[in-house]
Amino acid sequence: MSFTRISPVALLAAILLLAACGRVQEKSLPDLSDQTIQIVATTGMVGDIVSVVGGDRVSVTTLMGAGVDPHTYKASEGDVEKIGNADIIFYSGLHLEAKLAEVFEKMGESIFTVPVAERIPVDQRIVVGTGVGAYDPHVWFDVELWSIAVESVRDTLIEIDPTHADGYNERADAYQIELTALDSYVAEQAASVPEEQRVLITAHDAFNYFARAYNFQVLGIQGVNTATEAGAGDIQNLADFIVEHQIPAIFVESSVSPRTIEALQEAVRSRGFDVRVGGSLFSDAMGDAGTFEGTYIGMVTHNIDTIVGALAA
Numbered sequence: 538m539s540f541t542r543i544s545p546v547a548l549l550a551a552i553l554l555l556a557a558c559g560r561v562q563e564k565s566l567p568d569l570s571d572q573t574i575q576i577v578a579t580t581g582m583v584g585d586i587v588s589v590v591g592g593d594r595v596s597v598t599t600l601m602g603a604g605v606d607p608h609t610y611k612a613s614e615g616d617v618e619k620i621g622n623a624d625i626i627f628y629s630g631l632h633l634e635a636k637l638a639e640v641f642e643k644m645g646e647s648i649f650t651v652p653v654a655e656r657i658p659v660d661q662r663i664v665v666g667t668g669v670g671a672y673d674p675h676v677w678f679d680v681e682l683w684s685i686a687v688e689s690v691r692d693t694l695i696e697i698d699p700t701h702a703d704g705y706n707e708r709a710d711a712y713q714i715e716l717t718a719l720d721s722y723v724a725e726q727a728a729s730v731p732e733e734q735r736v737l738i739t740a741h742d743a744f745n746y747f748a749r750a751y752n753f754q755v756l757g758i759q760g761v762n763t764a765t766e767a768g769a770g771d772i773q774n775l776a777d778f779i780v781e782h783q784i785p786a787i788f789v790e791s792s793v794s795p796r797t798i799e800a801l802q803e804a805v806r807s808r809g810f811d812v813r814v815g816g817s818l819f820s821d822a823m824g825d826a827g828t829f830e831g832t833y834i835g836m837v838t839h840n841i842d843t844i845v846g847a848l849a850a
């Protein structure tokens with residue numbers, strides 16, 4: 538038997554590593570204790586976790602900036618180079634970055650990839666179909682659920698850089714306290730809107746987890762994936778719904794063209810009712826880097842304040 542030649546210690550280490558971080562594609566990760574870890578993150582929400590938990594141990598490059606739609610995002614040549622040069626790649630997963638996942642697959646075992654949202658247990662995910670894309674990927678709008686992604690980042694960084702485990706644990710714990718406070722804030726604000734007014738209408742179905750966590754009804758013109766076209770029938774049906782329920786406001790999204798929301802507003806007006814655009818929400822991308830809305834906590838705070846301001850009025 539050839540594997541008797543493998544050192545038992547190395548074999549055990551490999552088995553433990555596989556058991557501990559089963560989602561990391563590669564069999565063995567390099568030890569990066571002595572260098573700044575070069576990380577590529579896909580969305581801003583994922584990059585924010587890595588920056589916060591990684592602290593000065595990591596250098597993070599986020600591929601998708603403000604206003605970028607991850608569903609349709611294609612890697613540029615420069616991105617492929619960044620991905621190839623990174624020590625590790627964190628992405629959201631659950632088929633959010635559909636086109637990028639194909640690039641990851643092509644690059645195979647030469648890169649280490651971690652889909653942070655796929656740590657979320659299957660029974661806590663919202664099912665929207667079958668096969669690839671079976672689960673709604675917009676998990677970050679349930680703040681408590683998104684904290685599982687923080688655990689995924691923390692555990693992976695400790696795995697590849699165990700010397701600095703204390704720092705990762707401390708920063709992750711401090712961030713989890715902030716997220717718990719954020720979750721309470723969103724829940725309180727959401728509850729301040731009378732129940733019959735808790736209807737959130739947006740360009741695409743990015744807010745199903747938000748709805749489930751904070752007791753809202755949500756309706757999107759497009760489904761969970763912006764790559765599918767909105768039908769004229771969808772807009773007419775939603776317009777009827779808005780008039781019937783006297784919904785005061787609908788919302789555009791920073792990473793989706795406002796075209797369909799404007800068409801919906803027109804369709805409602807043609808029925809003799811005026812629905813306002815209640816503001817712009819950050820759905821699949823954060824705000825500009827360097828601003829409060831350019832952080833996960835900032836985007837979530839902006840969204841709930843905008844929603845409550847428009848619907849509770």
Ligand SMILES: [Zn+2]
Pocket residue numbers: 608675741742743761762763820821
């Ligand atoms: Zn989306």
